[in-house]
Amino acid sequence: MENNQKTGKLLEVKDLHVSFFTPAGEVKAVGGISYDLNYDEVMGIVGESGSGKSVEAYSIIGLLQSPGKVIGGSITLEGEDVLAKTKDEMVALRGSKVAMIFQNPMTCLNPVYTIGNQLIEALKAHDKHVSKEEASKRAMEMLELVGINNVEKRMKQYPHELSGGMRQRVMIAMGLICHPQLLIADEPTTALDVTIQAQILELMKDLQKKTHMGIIFITHNLGVVAEICDKVSVMYAGKMVEQGPVDDIFYKPGHPYTMGLLRSMPRVDAESYERLIPIEGSPVDMLNPPEGCPFAPRCEHAMKICLQKMPPYVELGDNHRAACWLRVQDQIEKEKAGKTENKEVGDNG
Amino acid sequence: MAKYILKRVLMAVITLFIVICLTFFLMNAVPGNPWLSEKTPTQATIDALNAKYGLDQPVIVQLGKYLENLLHLDFGTSIKMQKDRPVLDIILTMFPISAGIGAIAIIWAILVGVPLGCLAAYKRGTWVDSLLRVICTLGISMPGFVVATMLLHILTGGIEGLKLFPTMFDGTAKSYVLPCLALGFYPMCYLSRQTRTAMLDAINQEYIKTARAKGLKNKKIIFKHALRNALIPVITYLGPQIAFTLCGGFVVEKVFSIPGLGRYFVMSIQNRDYPLIMGTTIFLAAFIIVMNLIVDLLYKLVDPRINLAKGGN
Numbered sequence: 311m312e313n314n315q316k317t318g319k320l321l322e323v324k325d326l327h328v329s330f331f332t333p334a335g336e337v338k339a340v341g342g343i344s345y346d347l348n349y350d351e352v353m354g355i356v357g358e359s360g361s362g363k364s365v366e367a368y369s370i371i372g373l374l375q376s377p378g379k380v381i382g383g384s385i386t387l388e389g390e391d392v393l394a395k396t397k398d399e400m401v402a403l404r405g406s407k408v409a410m411i412f413q414n415p416m417t418c419l420n421p422v423y424t425i426g427n428q429l430i431e432a433l434k435a436h437d438k439h440v441s442k443e444e445a446s447k448r449a450m451e452m453l454e455l456v457g458i459n460n461v462e463k464r465m466k467q468y469p470h471e472l473s474g475g476m477r478q479r480v481m482i483a484m485g486l487i488c489h490p491q492l493l494i495a496d497e498p499t500t501a502l503d504v505t506i507q508a509q510i511l512e513l514m515k516d517l518q519k520k521t522h523m524g525i526i527f528i529t530h531n532l533g534v535v536a537e538i539c540d541k542v543s544v545m546y547a548g549k550m551v552e553q554g555p556v557d558d559i560f561y562k563p564g565h566p567y568t569m570g571l572l573r574s575m576p577r578v579d580a581e582s583y584e585r586l587i588p589i590e591g592s593p594v595d596m597l598n599p600p601e602g603c604p605f606a607p608r609c610e611h612a613m614k615i616c617l618q619k620m621p622p623y624v625e626l627g628d629n630h631r632a633a634c635w636l637r638v639q640d641q642i643e644k645e646k647a648g649k650t651e652n653k654e655v656g657d658n659g
Numbered sequence: 660m661a662k663y664i665l666k667r668v669l670m671a672v673i674t675l676f677i678v679i680c681l682t683f684f685l686m687n688a689v690p691g692n693p694w695l696s697e698k699t700p701t702q703a704t705i706d707a708l709n710a711k712y713g714l715d716q717p718v719i720v721q722l723g724k725y726l727e728n729l730l731h732l733d734f735g736t737s738i739k740m741q742k743d744r745p746v747l748d749i750i751l752t753m754f755p756i757s758a759g760i761g762a763i764a765i766i767w768a769i770l771v772g773v774p775l776g777c778l779a780a781y782k783r784g785t786w787v788d789s790l791l792r793v794i795c796t797l798g799i800s801m802p803g804f805v806v807a808t809m810l811l812h813i814l815t816g817g818i819e820g821l822k823l824f825p826t827m828f829d830g831t832a833k834s835y836v837l838p839c840l841a842l843g844f845y846p847m848c849y850l851s852r853q854t855r856t857a858m859l860d861a862i863n864q865e866y867i868k869t870a871r872a873k874g875l876k877n878k879k880i881i882f883k884h885a886l887r888n889a890l891i892p893v894i895t896y897l898g899p900q901i902a903f904t905l906c907g908g909f910v911v912e913k914v915f916s917i918p919g920l921g922r923y924f925v926m927s928i929q930n931r932d933y934p935l936i937m938g939t940t941i942f943l944a945a946f947i948i949v950m951n952l953i954v955d956l957l958y959k960l961v962d963p964r965i966n967l968a969k970g971g972n
Contacts, residue, residue, distance in 0.1 A: 405874030
């Protein structure tokens with residue numbers, strides 16, 4: 311694989327709003343999220359079902375299905391405005407610069423075409439001049455790269471002749487065949503056995519190191535995040551409630567929802583009497599989202615203001631911020647304390 | 660594979676046998692006899708005729724004899740409609756005429772119906788879809804003679820200055836147009852609806868999302884990835900429909916005065932021309948059985964997951 315490592319900003323999402331216009335009303339699936347992703351960086355997007363994490367990713371690659379629509383904000387990929395692109399330009403972008411792999415490898419490959427056919431097709435979609443032999447050679451190289459053996463035979467096999475893990479490897483090979491700068495992985499390990507999950511994660515980490523591509527890793531599994539991500543965004547009800555470097559999220563979570571997620575995750579080092587603590591309540595009705603913080607109705611620390619106003623982001627450290635009134639409170643107290651300290655220093659001087 | 664085909668051939672023979680027996684008993688159960696016409700012949704004449712054609716014997720004996728003759732590919736002779744002409748000869752002369760028109764009809768039905776179905780699925784919920792729905796529902800629910808008569812009326816001089824086609828079928832290229840249009844209209848509409856349903860199902864599958872994520876063009880997504888998966892229900896319908904259409908439509912052949920096989924299916928029964936009833940029925944049944952076998956073999960070609968030997972997925 312070539313090693314044209316670039317540095318700096320690969321993707322910049324700013325105040326993105328995505329809504330679904332259903333007969334029952336507008337569903338604000340994504341309500342103003344922002345983040346950056348650099349080359350050679352892996353970002354996890356964590357959230358429960360319906361939190362808008364997949365919708366957000368689909369908008370980047372232009373796969374939002376009607377009645378979903380991006381209604382505000384900007385997406386900039388390698389300096390280009392993705393949302394301003396025409397349909398044809400988006401088709402050219404998909405699979406070449408940005409690739410995507412999906413959750414269920416059992417249904418994501420077309421059952422009536424061979425693996426080889428589907429791989430070569432992905433290549434030919436963006437490289438019209440590549441010869442048949444060259445295309446099939448590159449397809450086989452990709453299959454070898456993702457750890458599939460006996461590639462010549464595999465090329466002629468149909469998806470149903472392969473196991474789930476193998477199919478996900480094929481999906482990854484298909485995504486990477488045009489050397490994309492950005493890979494969006496939508497819960498790529500969720501549908502797999504735990505042992506296979508570990509293998510696929512290992513493979514993705516390995517490939518990321520080789521190719522230096524940026525990865526957006528969508529999951530609801532914090533264990534997976536810890537395994538592969540450099541930084542994490544936590545989504546709840548279409549809002550990004552916390553984002554930060556992976557260590558900060560795990561060891562210094564700032565948002566009660568993140569804390570809840572961490573508590574509900576099994577840990578190897580937990581004492582045997584410790585129980586997993588679920589987050590009480592149910593997800594927000596996205597048709598009638600509450601005013602204020604969407605997590606407030608389920609939050610054990612909820613205050614009056616939480617139910618009235620969406621909290622602003624509070625910086626908690628380097629690139630670590632959370633949207634929670636508790637943290638705002640902390641900050642105010644800290645400033646007060648700082649002031650008194652300053653005063654004392656002043657008095658002494 | 661060879662074993663599978665052998666099994667199917669054996670089953671086909673059994674099916675045909677059952678069809679023959681059923682038809683034979685049913686047709687004999689229908690009141691009346693071949694000798695009835697405007698001038699009712701005397702009982703003596705009827706008895707003599709019955710004796711001549713062996714119709715005076717018990718039905719089961721007649722059936723035995725018929726089956727025995729069938730083993731030598733002897734379908735008997737027509738006893739009424741084309742007196743004493745061998746049934747096989749009638750079928751072999753009439754079938755090519757019907758099949759010619761039928762083949763053109765079914766080909767245009769496929770070439771138009773399947774793409775229209777794809778279009779309707781792709782444009783689901785828009786005015787294109789609605790318009791196609793109206794046309795197809797009309798085509799499916801309108802009786803064949805209405806379509807045929809309307810075409811006949813409009814395009815053969817019924818409207819002033821609009822005499823584009825001959826009224827009667829005379830074997831010229833121009834005279835093929837209207838019968839083929841009329842005969843293919845129903846299958847075209849039905850196919851289009853069938854394709855639309857199957858395509859909608861296919862379009863919502865995950866591999867279509869993958870195809871889109873790969874950066875494939877819409878045309879390729881629809882015609883390569885979705886259509887092939889949508890083909891199973893379409894060819895399931897097409898198999899027997901091809902047999903029916905190639906054997907000719909009674910109405911269309913009547914309306915356009917085509918000397919084809921289609922009219923014999925109905926008229927042989929009206930005339931109680933027993934050997935001709937048997938001959939046409941066996942011919943159509945065998946045709947349908949063969950088409951179904953071809954359809955099953957095509958399944959395997961379309962969808963590699965289908966395992967014929969195991970009889971399913």
